[in-house]
Amino acid sequence: MKYNILVVDDEKNIREGLAKLLEMEGHRAVPAADGREALALLERGDVDLVVTDLKMPNLPGDELLRRALAAVPGLPVIILTGHGTIESAVQAMKQGAYDYLTKPVDMGRLTLLVARALSEWEVKRQYREALQELQKRSQFSNIIGKSDAMRRIFEVVQLVSASKASVLITGESGTGKEMIADAIHYNSDRKDKPLIKVHCAALSETLLESELFGHERGAFTGAVARKRGRFELAHRGTLFLDEIGEVSPGVQIKLLRVLQDKTFERVGGEETIEVDCRVIAATNRDLSQAIAQGQFREDLYYRLNVVNIHLPPLRERKEDIPLLISSFLTEFAEAAGKRLEGLDAKARAALYSYRWPGNVRELRNCLESAVVLSRSSLITLEDLPPHIRSDADKNYVKLSLGLSLAEAEAELIRAELLAQNGNKTRAAEVLGIGRKTLHRKIQEYGLEG
Numbered sequence: 001m002k003y004n005i006l007v008v009d010d011e012k013n014i015r016e017g018l019a020k021l022l023e024m025e026g027h028r029a030v031p032a033a034d035g036r037e038a039l040a041l042l043e044r045g046d047v048d049l050v051v052t053d054l055k056m057p058n059l060p061g062d063e064l065l066r067r068a069l070a071a072v073p074g075l076p077v078i079i080l081t082g083h084g085t086i087e088s089a090v091q092a093m094k095q096g097a098y099d100y101l102t103k104p105v106d107m108g109r110l111t112l113l114v115a116r117a118l119s120e121w122e123v124k125r126q127y128r129e130a131l132q133e134l135q136k137r138s139q140f141s142n143i144i145g146k147s148d149a150m151r152r153i154f155e156v157v158q159l160v161s162a163s164k165a166s167v168l169i170t171g172e173s174g175t176g177k178e179m180i181a182d183a184i185h186y187n188s189d190r191k192d193k194p195l196i197k198v199h200c201a202a203l204s205e206t207l208l209e210s211e212l213f214g215h216e217r218g219a220f221t222g223a224v225a226r227k228r229g230r231f232e233l234a235h236r237g238t239l240f241l242d243e244i245g246e247v248s249p250g251v252q253i254k255l256l257r258v259l260q261d262k263t264f265e266r267v268g269g270e271e272t273i274e275v276d277c278r279v280i281a282a283t284n285r286d287l288s289q290a291i292a293q294g295q296f297r298e299d300l301y302y303r304l305n306v307v308n309i310h311l312p313p314l315r316e317r318k319e320d321i322p323l324l325i326s327s328f329l330t331e332f333a334e335a336a337g338k339r340l341e342g343l344d345a346k347a348r349a350a351l352y353s354y355r356w357p358g359n360v361r362e363l364r365n366c367l368e369s370a371v372v373l374s375r376s377s378l379i380t381l382e383d384l385p386p387h388i389r390s391d392a393d394k395n396y397v398k399l400s401l402g403l404s405l406a407e408a409e410a411e412l413i414r415a416e417l418l419a420q421n422g423n424k425t426r427a428a429e430v431l432g433i434g435r436k437t438l439h440r441k442i443q444e445y446g447l448e449g
């Protein structure tokens with residue numbers, strides 16, 4: 001992605017030198033010779049980062065900083081300062097500048113600083129887009145479910161959204177844990193503030209630590225600039241800790257402290273930082289088992305699990321399947337530009353009886369491919385993935401037209417006996433008849449042996 005960087009300096013050589021460097025890094029540099037010109041460019045609304053000198057005619061750098069942040073909250077502004085004016089750089093930092101560099105500018109350092117600031121900016125941009133997208137929809141209309149279990153979950157989401165309590169969302173993979181976390185945030189009064197997500201299993205212990213808490217310049221090799229952690233980025237908003245069950249003991253202790261007294265230090269730093277952020281965690285692990293095995297701190301568990309939302313697997317709320325099917329079908333048919341009437345009876349029954357180990361995500365993927373593969377306006381068994389189809393075969397009795405009712409009954413009994421491995425008591429139960437009646441029918445239809 002190409003970012004627009006406003007380069008503000010009254011010295012032509014510096015301005016052009018910086019612009020050239022940033023262009024070489026793949027960005028689009030927009031030069032401005034003084035603060036007023038910069039402000040006019042800012043007002044166009046597509047600037048992603050500002051690099052500005054402090055001492056300039058017309059409008060000084062600190063005033064530009066103030067107005068830039070008022071116009072675009074959170075915009076990263078990097079201050080350039082001459083020797084002897086460090087004081088004013090420090091002042092600028094207090095006003096919300098992203099960082100500062102002394103002149104002559106160390107180009108390597110600037111490049112790194114710009115890259116880091118832009119990646120944080122990108123997180124915020126994605127959040128803003130997601131927010132707009134979500135606000136277009138009503139409440140949690142994107143979460144589908146009408147089973148009692150889901151209705152109860154919607155109620156809890158509504159209730160916890162109004163509070164600041166930590167929430168632990170549990171449930172198998174693909175049950176919609178992240179969707180629930182989104183719903184809580186966007187229904188809370190923090191909805192205009194960031195929702196920051198951290199995938200805890202994806203990072204090594206050291207990386208996760210610096211990702212969560214940030215680090216100071218020089219904290220470790222490669223830490224050339226100060227970096228704000230996700231906790232700081234989530235200030236006044238919500239922090240979503242996904243796969244919390246995978247966090248190492250060292251990071252667990254640090255998390256416990258933030259949850260207890262809302263404070264922490266950046267890696268390699270001494271300043272104690274206070275944050276106000278709501279924590280939502282999710283896991284598909286059984287944490288009580290992890291606690292018993294000594295892999296997860298019990299005290300942390302209680303801090304996270306103030307409210308628990310458990311998403312039952314899809315196979316335990318099959319009433320939701322038809323609604324999910326029709327919603328996904330509409331969505332994918334529209335995307336593929338196909339006119340679809342729905343699924344034929346066999347395909348529908350196959351989706352209903354399948355166990356869905358991958359839950360809603362698997363159902364969604366299954367329908368996406370079925371829509372692509374379908375050749376008529378009805379999705380048939382053949383359009384479904386083979387394992388779902390073959391599962392269905394086992395559960396099916398083929399009844400061709402032309403059979404009498406008695407023949408159909410015989411077919412069903414034969415199949416049920418097969419499915420129950422010849423256990424007549426169980427077969428009779430499923431068929432809803434007495435054992436004696438079953439015996440009589442077996443003899444009558446010659447099904448023995």
Ligand SMILES: Nc1ncnc2c1ncn2[C@@H]1O[C@H](COP(=O)(O)OP(=O)(O)OP(=O)(O)O)[C@@H](O)[C@H]1O
Binds near residue numbers: 177
């Ligand atoms: N109730 C639902 N209604 C509509 N879509 C859903 C629902 N539940 C899950 N999905 C969809 O299923 C997919 C998986 O959901 P999500 O990422 O929230 O699951 P998860 O529980 O976080 O999974 P994992 O444990 O693998 O991270 C997403 O595409 C989501 O849109």
Ligand SMILES: [Mg+2]
Binds near residue numbers: 177178242
């Ligand atoms: Mg998830």
